[in-house]
Amino acid sequence: MDSEELNDRIVKLENQMSVLKILLPQFIDCFHLIKELLRPLPQAEATASASAPKELDVGSNGRPVSNDGPSDAPDVEELNPVIPKIVARREEDRNNKRIAKLEEKLRLLQGLDGIEDLSYYAKFQVPETFKMPKFNKYDSSGNPIVHLNHFMMKMARHAENAPLMILAFQYSLTGPALQWFFMRRVHMLDTWEEVSDAFLLQYKFNADLAPARDDLRRAEMKRGESFGAYARRWHSLAAQVWPALSDKEMTDLFVRTLPLEYFIRMIGCDTFPNIVMVGERIEGAIRDGQLAA
Structure with a gap:
């Protein structure tokens, strides 16, 4: 598991807790509504219904259903749409809690003093x-x-x-x-x-803190640094960038960091090794006075 995944999971957990705080009042309202629906009939209605008892069937959901026809009482699942969402998130929440448990475990272990028993x-x-x-x-x-x-x-x-x-x-x-x-x-x-x-x-x-593309764009050849040394230094930084650079993106970024006397002579160089080879030739020509810096 990498650090970005851990950060994403922590952020998701915080977002889910915020959603649950918002939905909790709705869940409580649904609970009270269900409680009202299941409350026994008043005494007068109970006495009247006792004189003419009716047989009740048990529905697929386990609740009594009148033989007179389908009940108008709303289904529990319809009254409480929060429950399926909570169940769906339960597994993900369990995984996210692993991070908190790990940190707590480390705190407890750190509280132990001295050298642990060799039986460990x-x-x-x-x-x-x-x-x-x-x-x-x-x-x-x-x-x-x-x-x-x-x-x-x-x-x-x-x-x-x-x-x-x-x-x-x-x-x-x-x-x-x-x-x-x-x-x-x-x-x-x-x-x-x-x-x-x-x-x-x-x-x-x-x-x-790993190098990013902006770091590669801001790189430049140091005073007294050879072209080959700069190319190797820049390439080692580029290798640490994620997502990885394509060959074309790498060559384009590198050429744009070069001094003008190199940049204008790099037309047609489409691979990094080719750029290094041409750059070292240009460097030699400038050193020998064949090209003006």
Whole structure:
């Protein structure tokens, strides 16, 4: 689950709570109306009806139905259109509450003091043939989604062994991220899904700070920077943009960031490698005095 999905789910939950607050008075009115319809007849009418008892059939909905004809009383479902909507949202609300429960669980775990009982580690079952992979280390900087995907690909064969996944995850962390993992007692969570969600919630701001298209448009070649070095630097930023750029969009954006002496000579260059090759030739010609800067 990525950070955008988590944010969307939280926003949806807030919107649903607002809708329920608006619809709650309607639900209460429907309840009172149903209560009035089901109230027993007055004593006088009850006495009159006792002298001429009538047989009642039970309808498909379980309520008595008079033999004289269809009842004019409105159906409960018609009186309360809110109930089907609440039922439809129940499953989605249950999933959204998982985030709140996770944060509460982390708060409770963080309240524990000292070193936990060593019996806690007895639940970790490490296969005899297991060899710890070499992970890229996450130090609290960089995109957490990329790091999590890298870790899960390395551990794909053991994805069903949640305790092992949790145990191995600490070896992919370093510095502040590793301190967070233990200080917040993330390693004591019960499932790998809870651990991965907690990791994304903690470092989602790094994903939000990933380069965007506007950052690529504002890029420019630094003084003393070679054309090839600038092209590689710009291309590494472009690779982090999501949604990914098409080849044409990438070449168009890059050419527009170039100094004028390069820009006017890039006509006909339709691929990034071609632009780099032509740019380095232009750079050499300017350095040799064959072209004016």
